[in-house]
Amino acid sequence: MPRSGGTYTRSNGAFTGATVWNQDKNAGTKITSANHDTHDQDIAAAITASIAADGQTAATADLPMGGWKHTNVANGTALTHYVAVGQVEDGSLTWGGTTGGTSIAYTVTLTPTPLVSIDGTMLRFRPHTNNTTTTPTLNVNGVGAIALKLRGANLTVGRLTTTSCVVVVRDTTNACWQVVSA
Numbered sequence: 001m002p003r004s005g006g007t008y009t010r011s012n013g014a015f016t017g018a019t020v021w022n023q024d025k026n027a028g029t030k031i032t033s034a035n036h037d038t039h040d041q042d043i044a045a046a047i048t049a050s051i052a053a054d055g056q057t058a059a060t061a062d063l064p065m066g067g068w069k070h071t072n073v074a075n076g077t078a079l080t081h082y083v084a085v086g087q088v089e090d091g092s093l094t095w096g097g098t099t100g101g102t103s104i105a106y107t108v109t110l111t112p113t114p115l116v117s118i119d120g121t122m123l124r125f126r127p128h129t130n131n132t133t134t135t136p137t138l139n140v141n142g143v144g145a146i147a148l149k150l151r152g153a154n155l156t157v158g159r160l161t162t163t164s165c166v167v168v169v170r171d172t173t174n175a176c177w178q179v180v181s182a
């Protein structure tokens with residue numbers, strides 16, 4: 001086993017350490033294919049067990065960071081990506097910006113696409129126009145229009161305005177987005 005506990009130890013089967021070939025020489029051992037093959041295979045196994053910097057290999061267990069952190073990371077763009085602290089701080093993961101659509105059917109696009117079918121998913125947006133109906137909907141990333149409600153009831157006309165920032169929470173029990181703040 002070339003690596004144990006994260007430490008790689010050179011070995012040719014007879015000697016180990018940083019001076020394997022000198023140890024062979026001092027022992028009077030001539031260069032042999034068996035020793036070279038063992039040594040080279042040991043190195044190959046260590047490299048194979050390593051994570052390639054270009055992403056060709058993946059971790060096969062949890063990776064303890066030893067108190068260190070990943071730095072210079074890009075913003076996550078899929079639900080399976082890490083997020084950068086800046087994305088959390090600036091709220092970009094839940095901010096849909098100014099809506100599109102109509103005063104009856106609002107639309108927003110977020111990156112990454114949030115799990116709009118999950119109870120409790122929260123997002124925020126600014127209406128591009130005041131609602132002109134008591135039954136407006138919100139369609140997130142083209143997933144499908146879902147009713148906007150306030151404490152389970154229809155909204156009043158004009159509840160959503162261009163001067164408000166709206167906070168909604170997905171309520172799968174009542175099949176709607178509950179308006180928390182508008």
